[in-house]
Amino acid sequence: MAGGGIGVSYSLKDLPKILPGLILCVVLGWLALQWDASMGELRKGYRESEAILKPHLELGKPIIPYEDYVKAKEDTYKGALTLYQLGIEKVKPSKPYILPKEDYEKLIQDKSPAFKYSFAERTVQFQLTYVALLLLGGMLIRNTVGVPKIFQPGTIAARPIIKPGIIILGAYYMWSDVLRVGAIGLVLVVAFVMGTQILISIWGKRAKVDDGLNGVMGSGVGVCGVSAAVAVAPVVNAKPRDFFYAIGTILLFGTLCLFTFPYIGKALGMEEPVFGAWVGTAILNTAQLVAAATWYGHGALLTANIINIVRVGFIPICVIWAIWYFIVRPAKQAGVDSGQKVSAIEVIKEKFPIFVLGFFAMVTLNQLGVFTPVQKDMLGRDLLRIFFAIGFAGVGLNIAFEDLKKAGGKAFVIGFASATLKAVLGAIAVMAIGAEAFRVK
């Protein structure tokens, strides 16, 4: 993103146009979260079944009758509650999960958890969470039955609804975390993100790719996907064809990353903060990187969010670079006045994504102790999922294969190769730096 809602404006005038698609995304988001809630509940059954079976299978102890099992659970809970009421234990115990009678009896009979519990456990092992359902399901719908026209503007407008989630996630951070991870993120962004833009600009020039296509590809692949490409296009005299090539490449690369990175991360044994730092550096688009990080785990999301905040802050700098490299520098070399007056402050004022300020406000409020631990969890885990689910539904429904086919030509090879190189080097760098440097405590 930053602006996932390109082509749709948020105004009361446009509300009737975007409402059907927004409602569709809300419904799909709810269904996916309902799936997560149901699977979460069933997983409790799996864990409980395993806990009951363990002493029997490992030590040969008999499984007690159901009534005794229930009584033992209730007694343990009452005991813990008494300790809490006496002030001996500080954390209030939560009510125990008790396996339903029919499942308990089936467990005794089969000596293995019921199918529904094992199925729920498998969905987590395969990371089939609400994120995967919305992205894969949305993509499937878009590319098979299609999205009727009446819903399309709303599905585009739904994507930026991820942003309030990014802001309220700020309730989880202290400034020390933001500054520590942000400082490393700044180094990564400068090295990899700006580095990619510079690499593509120089490589493209040598390969005699048009300045227009080269500039749009460099900024899009390097910094922030479609937004940066749109920002740089007029600066480098990009033709509409250049623009479509670049956007096709960005979308194709982002989509591949989104669906493969969580599995690559697991295969490489990346801890959550390391994965967060990796996607924050390597994936080009806010919605896609937030989705990939959420897919991986909450720790990954906390780190990826900071790196992303640093990255989107670089859009104005990327525009300034493009003006200098494609306009000012060649004009100076030719000994003529480019006529281009660059006001860095104007560019920053015009292009800076101001939603980032909301995130900083949240971190400050947390630092001041405004939120209780329960409120932090409500904001940064529960309510955040509602915003993300609606946004991810929009992302999934807008992955169209016909858009991805628009990628092509020499610039595609340069853009794709550079983005892949950035991802590989980024992975090596973040793994070498290690999880502790990126962990948000």
Add this chain to the structure above:
Amino acid sequence: MAEINKELEAKAKATFSAERKEDIVVLVIAAIVVILVVTGVIGPKFYNSLFFK
């Protein structure tokens, strides 16, 4: 070429103006949510109450 450039410049301006508006809407939504949580209008059971168990 100049015409295409103008067209893209206009698209870039329109995009960033739409993004600015989008960011403001996003900030307002986030602020409302935070106020509702801090004042206790949205409680700890709100999220779970949205789903069937």
